[in-house]
Amino acid sequence: MSIFVLGGGEHMLAFVTQASGEKGQLPVTMVPLAWSPLGAVIGDNWQRVLVDEDNVSGWVDQTFVPEDERAFLAPLGELDLLRRVGWKDEVPERLSEEQILNLGDLPDDVIDALGSPMLPIARCAACRRSCVKDEFIWQERQLCAWDWHRSVFGRRGPWRTEAYNRAQFSGVPAAGYVVPPLAEEAGAETLMLLGRVDPELAYDAVSMLMERLGDGSYITVSTDTGWVLLRERA
Numbered sequence: 270m271s272i273f274v275l276g277g278g279e280h281m282l283a284f285v286t287q288a289s290g291e292k293g294q295l296p297v298t299m300v301p302l303a304w305s306p307l308g309a310v311i312g313d314n315w316q317r318v319l320v321d322e323d324n325v326s327g328w329v330d331q332t333f334v335p336e337d338e339r340a341f342l343a344p345l346g347e348l349d350l351l352r353r354v355g356w357k358d359e360v361p362e363r364l365s366e367e368q369i370l371n372l373g374d375l376p377d378d379v380i381d382a383l384g385s386p387m388l389p390i391a392r393c394a395a396c397r398r399s400c401v402k403d404e405f406i407w408q409e410r411q412l413c414a415w416d417w418h419r420s421v422f423g424r425r426g427p428w429r430t431e432a433y434n435r436a437q438f439s440g441v442p443a444a445g446y447v448v449p450p451l452a453e454e455a456g457a458e459t460l461m462l463l464g465r466v467d468p469e470l471a472y473d474a475v476s477m478l479m480e481r482l483g484d485g486s487y488i489t490v491s492t493d494t495g496w497v498l499l500r501e502r503a
């Protein structure tokens with residue numbers, strides 16, 4: 270299987286598996302993209318649009334506008350060559366480096382994302398950035414990683430000065446992961462990164478640390494890979 274990437278940007282990547290279509294309409298597959306502090310993410314829920322074959326470059330220019338900092342456009346000369354040889358292939362179910370005829374036209378962070386699993390993509394309720402669905406939810410709002418860190422570790426975050434009891438501990442904020450530099454920017458220092466141990470043990474470790482460290486405001490986060498204890502920066 271082979272595909273040719275036309276371009277991409279903040280929210281989407283567009284590719285074709287043929288260089289011309291029926292009645293001059295070229296089928297283009299639109300793949301959702303999101304950006305996280307860990308890199309780019311390829312979304313599921315691909316869509317197909319039809320683009321006038323004589324205006325592919327115009328369509329690409331309008332779709333991936335220069336105002337979009339993530340925009341990249343592939344030179345389309347190769348597509349003309351592919352048209353001449355009657356190139357046509359199946360639309361793959363997922364993307365991989367090996368399929369992409371013009372891999373060199375893609376930014377490195379998109380190439381890095383190709384091997385990772387496809388994930389559902391949503392929009393951040395605060396900034397409208399594309400982000401991984403359900404990875405960062407705060408007060409029932411879908412947020413991007415950046416806004417989640419700002420909300421949870423900012424002045425109005427769920428800081429606590431008292432020791433947790435076990436019931437309170439089962440209700441600590443949950444998220445995909447914590448990025449210590451983003452927490453730092455928001456006003457929190459990371460004290461402990463704990464792997465995926467059971468909640469009883471995590472509770473004991475957190476309680477012991479909070480007790481020994483004494484005065485301060487703390488937040489524990491339950492993540493996909495374990496537990497993180499942070500303290501509000503004085």
Ligand SMILES: [Zn+2]
Pocket residue numbers: 393394395396397398412413414415416
């Ligand atoms: Zn956001």
